[in-house]
Amino acid sequence: MIIIPFWMHDRLEEEKVGEKESFCPTCDRPVTFSVVRMRRKRMLYSILKVSTKDLGTFLVCPRCGSTYHTQE
Numbered sequence: 001m002i003i004i005p006f007w008m009h010d011r012l013e014e015e016k017v018g019e020k021e022s023f024c025p026t027c028d029r030p031v032t033f034s035v036v037r038m039r040r041k042r043m044l045y046s047i048l049k050v051s052t053k054d055l056g057t058f059l060v061c062p063r064c065g066s067t068y069h070t071q072e
């Protein structure tokens with residue numbers, strides 16, 4: 001069990017790294033996905049960065065907003 005003190009919180013940081021043509025199963029049609037790299041930063045008192053975890057690269061559909069994790 002991990003206890004996170006109330007003065008610590010996580011912040012998601014997104015960085016758009018490109019675009020990719022692919023098929024969206026939710027829209028049921030091919031779309032141009034935004035390729036987004038996400039990192040989770042754990043902040044202490046909103047100032048001090050404690051740790052950063054790389055969550056990997058995600059494809060975000062601009063039509064329905066669905067997010068798909070990629071293996072790259």
Ligand SMILES: [Zn+2]
Nearest residue numbers: 024027061064
């Ligand atoms: Zn979609």
